[in-house]
Amino acid sequence: MLEIIRRHQAALATAIKALHNRTFYVAFSENSAPEIYGADADQLGRAAFDAP
Numbered sequence: 259m260l261e262i263i264r265r266h267q268a269a270l271a272t273a274i275k276a277l278h279n280r281t282f283y284v285a286f287s288e289n290s291a292p293e294i295y296g297a298d299a300d301q302l303g304r305a306a307f308d309a310p
Contacts, residue, residue: 263270269285276283292299 273283273285
């Protein structure tokens, strides 16, 4: 378990600093990249979200 903490120490420190400063921090973008998920990924995701 300590190895994972060491490997991600920089991201953890930045996240903790954001918590203390009450600012926004995100380690990974939430944008669905067309190169990875396909050109229609955003539209499909929104349709799935809006579906009953």
